[in-house]
Amino acid sequence: MAEQPLSVDLEGAGRTGGPRRDEQADGHLRSGQRLGQPADGHPGGGQRFGEQADGHVRSGQRLGQPAHVGRPEGQLRIAIFASGQGSNFQALADAAADGKLGGSIELLVCDRAEAPVVERARRSGIDTWVFDSSAYASREAYEGEILAELERRGVGLVVLAGYMRILTPVLVDAFAGRMINIHPSLLPAFPGMHAIRQALNYGVKVTGVTIHFVDGGLDSGPIIAQRALEIDEGESEASLAERIHAAENVLYPWAVRGFAEGRISLDGRRVLVSSGAGAGPDDDPADK
Secondary structure, eight states: OBOSSOOOOTTOOOOOSSOOTTBOTTSOBOTTOOTTOOTTOOOOSOOOTTBOTTSOBOTTOOTTSOTTTTSOTTOEEEEEEOOSOOHHHHHHHHHHHTTOSSEEEEEEEESOTTOHHHHHHHHHTOOEEEOOGGGSSSHHHHHHHHHHHHHHTTOOEEEESSOOSOBOHHHHHHTTTSEEEEESSOTTSSOSSOHHHHHHHHTOSEEEEEEEEOOSSSSOSOEEEEEEEEOOTTOOHHHHHHHHHHHHHHHHHHHHHHHHTTOEEEETTEEEEOTTTOSSGGGOGGGO
16 A cells, blocks of 8 residues: 555666665674664664564574575565465465566565464565564654665565555655555455455445556556456355455466566556566466
8 A cells, every 4th residue: 555645756766875874884784783773773673684583593694694695696586565364475475486486585574573474474484574663753764774675685576465554655666666566456446445345335246356566646556467356146255355365366476477577567557568478377378
């Protein structure tokens, strides 16, 4: 979800200038410093770099070691933002483990330490940044620290997968054209919260799933892919949600893979899908 209104330059812009406040001149974190903690020692809200959710440093990875060590050269590095159960996170992690995502998942960013998605990341061997928003003066403050870590890791794509915090220009601008979201309706219908309930209450006969680039509006970015689902007569919200989530779990890995392979690109508000990417995962010849 993104704060509105906001005009976004889809060309984006990276950070320039000297090292961040938590870096030495070589770009590495100071030994023993908590990730998200300023160099002056005041606490931030992030989890220690290299730590799993239980506080243990990941085996073989030293504090301050670049996170991309051991990653295939040139592979797209992905960060996933999530707040809840993590079914889409799991679908993406499974695709990455099978070599079908087109990139490596470098980091899970989560705003709830107790969220099941954190345990999913731990089991998948994926680093986490878990933060407490109440420890910061503003959204911009914690997003600034997250952005610094994404840049340090060389993240090229941010994937929102049930991340329930409003985004500010700090992240949206920095990853313009490189941040995508999934939404449980056929946008532009039923944006925002409780989209499945909105569709049922409105009485539509067809709803579905939309993957879109993130801009400054509320679920208003350029559409990458959609999948339609007919609503059964008398269908419950729980039943429809289950079917929609199943469709999301298939469509999202396909879209991330298409982006990673350079087959999905932006031209203004139009999303261009090159031949070979197909209109959806069932049409992707790479899977046949």
